[in-house]
Amino acid sequence: MSTPPFQDGAGLPIAAVERETGLPKDTLRVWEKRYGFPQPLRDGSGDRLYPAEQVQQLKLIRRLLDAGMRPGKVVGLDGDALQSLLGQRSVAGGDLSRTNDASYAPPAVLAPLLEAIGAHDPHALRHALGRAQLRMGLAPFVTDLVAPLAAAVGEAWVQGRFEVFEEHLFTEVITGVLRNAIASLTPPSGAHAPKVLLTTLPQELHGLGLLMVEALLALESCNCVSLGTQTPVGDVALAAAAHKADVVALSFSNVHNGATVLASLRELRAQLPPATALWVGGSCTALYQSTLDGITPIRHLSGLQPLVVQWRQLRNH
Known part of the structure; x- marks a missing residue:
């Protein structure tokens, strides 16, 4: 779908900026309040319009987030500073x-x-x-x-x-x-086939990593249920109960503030039954900086198979 043209030369509406940059609309609004950037104009109806220069800055910011930097370090920097950082960074993030x-x-x-x-x-x-x-x-x-x-x-x-x-x-x-x-894989069955619910929380648009995880879990005879991306915490808990999930698996990128990620995980953990495992992965560094009770971080795709083996061993005891 093509991007709408600038309205009266003023800028792009927020939906178009989301498509152009890959940054969710809610994230743009949060940054506006927290960091004072972006600073959209308003049209006659009071809707946000983002000037071309700000859209370009947001594209550079998105690249830096995907390279592993945190929003607080880059949001609001001018174009030259962002370009300089891009020249210094190597890719470290994504989903x-x-x-x-x-x-x-x-x-x-x-x-x-x-x-x-x-x-x-x-x-x-x-x-x-x-x-x-x-x-x-x-x-x-x-x-x-x-x-x-x-x-x-x-x-x-x-x-x-x-x-x-x-x-x-x-x-x-x-x-x-x-x-x-x-x-094309044979559907899993039996008590040794854990049911895994896969999704991301709101503002997290990255879903490819979850699909890669689903493929590897399917090979381990897991019964996977994917909700796609951007599922609210309460709905994740409801879905886990409805599907009788043994495991909930979530992915986080650097779009999120680390403190917000940890708070959301604690909230979800409190809403899930103790027997439901909670596995998390992604490039959000906060996942690996401290021990989270009842939450298992996955740094590498290679860590999935041992986790499934461990789940089966615990189920057999």
Whole structure:
């Protein structure tokens, strides 16, 4: 869907800014109150209009967030300062698919895939990924190709070599490939098949990492229920009860303030039954800085299989 033109030359409405930058509308409003930026104009109806210069700053801020920086360190900086920081940073963030994972793919393997994204050729990208998944098997495909490819796409975004729509192209294609692969697996059954509810909390738009987790859990004969992204805390608890979930798995990126993430997790933990495990991952550094009672952080995709084994062992006792 194309972006609406500037209205009377004043700026973009908030919905268009969300599409342009990948920053949720609620986040933009919170930053406006907390940091005094952005500073939108108002149209005749009182609705926000964001000038082009501010939209460009927000794009740079989003790149820095994806590179692992916190909002408080970058929101409100001018364009030159943001560009300077971008030159100093290497990619460290994104969603759970970019969680300091040790997996690595040689540049020669990633280059044709990145070229297909840059050439805006979804058919070539889908064909190459599908062949790789069949050749490698699902688990190595996720950990050894998709994870480093997601990191490479994120790095291209941070460096300004990819635009938002190109990142979206990659996400849509890989989502289709992974969904087809998951659907081809034999459905899990029995008491040894934990039911895992996967989602993100409000303002968290990143969902690819959750899908990668779902693929790996499906291979471990887990029964996965995905709610997609941006589910309120109370609804996560209600869904966990309705689906009789054994595990709730959430992903967080650096869009969130660390204190807000921890407060939301404590609130959710209090609403879940003690027997329901709560697994969390992503690039939000607050997840790994302190021990959270009843909450298990997952730094790497490789940590999922041992967690499932541990769950089964505890269930058998």
